[in-house]
Amino acid sequence: MLEKTTRINYLLDFYQELLTPKQRNYMEMYYLEDYSLGEISELFQVSRQAVYDNIKRTETMLESYESKLHLYKKFEKRAEVIEQMEKTVSDSAILKMIDQLKELD
Amino acid sequence: MLEKTTRINYLLDFYQELLTPKQRNYMEMYYLEDYSLGEISELFQVSRQAVYDNIKRTETMLESYESKLHLYKKFEKRAEVIEQMEKTVSDSAILKMIDQLKELD
Numbered sequence: 001m002l003e004k005t006t007r008i009n010y011l012l013d014f015y016q017e018l019l020t021p022k023q024r025n026y027m028e029m030y031y032l033e034d035y036s037l038g039e040i041s042e043l044f045q046v047s048r049q050a051v052y053d054n055i056k057r058t059e060t061m062l063e064s065y066e067s068k069l070h071l072y073k074k075f076e077k078r079a080e081v082i083e084q085m086e087k088t089v090s091d092s093a094i095l096k097m098i099d100q101l102k103e104l105d
Numbered sequence: 106m107l108e109k110t111t112r113i114n115y116l117l118d119f120y121q122e123l124l125t126p127k128q129r130n131y132m133e134m135y136y137l138e139d140y141s142l143g144e145i146s147e148l149f150q151v152s153r154q155a156v157y158d159n160i161k162r163t164e165t166m167l168e169s170y171e172s173k174l175h176l177y178k179k180f181e182k183r184a185e186v187i188e189q190m191e192k193t194v195s196d197s198a199i200l201k202m203i204d205q206l207k208e209l210d
Contacts, residue, residue, distance in 0.1 A: 014174075015174075017173035017174060018170075018173060018174070065123075068122035068123060069119075069120075069122060069123070069174075069176075071174075071176075074209055077209050078206060078209050081202050081205045081206050081209070082206070084202055085199060085202045085203075088196075088198060088199060088202070089196075089199060091193075091194075093193060094190060094193060094194060094199070097186050097189055097190045097193070098190075100186045101183060101186050101187070101206075104179055104182055104183050104186070
């Protein structure tokens with residue numbers, strides 16, 4: 001479960017702009033702020049099942065975006081190379097550029 | 106027009122997976138293979154206006170994805186830093202990593 005939560009959190013980072021406000025709300029509360037389905041359903045005055053279905057559909061959407069755009073996968077690969085560079089480089093001007101690259105991700 | 110074509114080509118690179126097959130077909134023929142609206146409409150047996158409307162709607166979609174995900178903008182910024190690094194670095198091991206980063210974009 002923890003591994004799945006980490007993945008969903010990353011996918012949210014990359015694709016949340018493509019979700020509706022309601023989808024974002026539910027996902028943020030459930031995955032980032034650790035609300036339960038019951039708590040979310042009470043707050044929004046909808047059934048627990050409706051919240052659950054919305055979250056499941058959103059997860060499928062996020063995975064579908066990732067299967068098409070691979071932003072998370074590419075990010076991981078880039079982060080790996082950038083980390084390697086950082087360990088190898090001693091030139092402070094280059095280290096500064098490496099920092100710039102890290103901030104762009 | 107040339108500048109716009111370049112931009113649309115880049116946006117297609119980043120977001121074409123999010124388009125329908127028909128949208129991709131029209132866009133590729135019009136922007137990559139330089140077919141005219143008339144030629145595309147003849148090949149697909151639809152009106153010239155229908156092709157035009159589809160292409161315009163797709164352009165709007167591409168710009169909307171870019172305004173949300175900024176993949177092209179981030180790519181340009183990364184490419185700039187990577188180019189700078191390449192000019193500064195002389196260590197061949199680091200140059201190899203820079204090449205890896207370029208391939209990941």
